[in-house]
Amino acid sequence: xxxxxxxxxxxxxxxxxxxxxxxxxxxxxxxxxxxxxxxxxxxxxxxxxxxxxxxxxxxxxxxxxxxxxxxxxxxxxxxxxxxxxxxxxxxxxxxxxxxxxxxxxxxxxxxxxxxxxxxxxxxxxxxxxxxxxxxxxxxxxxxxxxxxxxxxxxxxxxxxxxxxxxxxxxxxxxxxxxxxxxxxxxxxxxxxxxxxxxxxxxxxxxxxxxxxxxxxxxxxxxxxxxxxxxxxxxxxxxxxxxxxxxxxxxxxxxxxxxxxxxxxxxxxxxxxxxx
Numbered sequence: 001x002x003x004x005x006x007x008x009x010x011x012x013x014x015x016x017x018x019x020x021x022x023x024x025x026x027x028x029x030x031x032x033x034x035x036x037x038x039x040x041x042x043x044x045x046x047x048x049x050x051x052x053x054x055x056x057x058x059x060x061x062x063x064x065x066x067x068x069x070x071x072x073x074x075x076x077x078x079x080x081x082x083x084x085x086x087x088x089x090x091x092x093x094x095x096x097x098x099x100x101x102x103x104x105x106x107x108x109x110x111x112x113x114x115x116x117x118x119x120x121x122x123x124x125x126x127x128x129x130x131x132x133x134x135x136x137x138x139x140x141x142x143x144x145x146x147x148x149x150x151x152x153x154x155x156x157x158x159x160x161x162x163x164x165x166x167x168x169x170x171x172x173x174x175x176x177x178x179x180x181x182x183x184x185x186x187x188x189x190x191x192x193x194x195x196x197x198x199x200x201x202x203x204x205x206x207x208x209x210x211x212x213x214x215x216x217x218x219x220x221x222x223x224x225x226x227x228x229x230x231x232x233x234x235x236x237x238x239x240x241x242x243x244x245x246x247x248x249x250x251x252x253x254x255x256x257x258x259x260x261x262x263x264x265x266x267x268x269x270x271x272x273x274x275x
Contacts, residue, residue: 007223010264011046012226012227012229013038013049013228014206014228014229014231015028015035015230016231018053018092019092020231027243027245035052035054035071038244038245038246040079041244045247045249046250046253047083048266050075050079050086051086051113052068052072052087053231054067054071061092063094065106065107068109069107082266084110085110086142087107087109089103097119097121100114100119101124104136111143111273112136112142113145114143114145115146117148117155120159133165133168140274142273144171144204145170147172147174150192153193156172156199157198169273170201171203172203173206174190174205174206174224176206176207184209187211190205190222202272204225204227205225205226209232210236213236213237213248213251214237220256228245230248
């Protein structure tokens with residue numbers, strides 16, 4: 001069996017992000033309880049991973065450790081072990097690299113997403129980067145490294161090749177269109193990433209706006225994985241507003257099945273990325 005079919009496609013749902021509010025869509029989950037409901041719906045639609053943001057009392061972006069513990073416990077009660085719970089370490093114009101790193105080290109989550117350019121800062125240095133990523137491996141934290149452009153990818157490859165960041169089951173996320181005019185994405189945005197990706201890590205994509213489905217379909221056809229949800233997009237592939245996050249997951253799952261790729265379960269994800 002080819003590599004394409006031997007690795008089931010991972011569908012991650014990103015239901016809220018750092019900025020979306022109820023004024024953007026009534027089904028944006030902002031509380032632990034609404035996150036749990038959304039997670040259950042998206043699990044049933046085909047997602048085996050939840051990309052989790054929490055908010056403070058005013059609805060703003062938060063990296064509070066206890067807040068994360070409370071939210072993940074609530075979600076876990078709803079979905080059991082059938083979803084991998086990935087927390088974000090995103091700065092979102094609120095946090096700096098030392099605080100982001102300290103949160104992850106204190107929380108020791110099951111899974112985390114880390115923006116390479118956010119933690120690759122002078123105050124951290126390569127020694128600090130090495131220590132941080134080595135600690136993630138030591139604590140068996142499934143780590144997805146966020147890559148915004150080919151320059152980020154080349155920096156990651158340089159760090160890997162020089163041994164600053166060691167061998168581990170890393171997972172990359174290619175962000176399509178983050179720094180384009182109007183923050184719009186196009187399936188062709190994936191091409192430079194695929195050509196430049198030479199170190200072999202599994203990868204996923206996320207995309208902005210109504211072209212999200214076209215972008216994730218392209219990724220699925222090229223052997224990648226996908227992240228969909230209200231964090232980046234509110235629209236169905238026909239241009240209508242999605243009723244909820246689960247509808248976006250359903251679209252991605254249907255596209256995956258049409259390609260003949262199996263959809264990953266949480267157990268398969270944990271087995272593949274076990275440190």
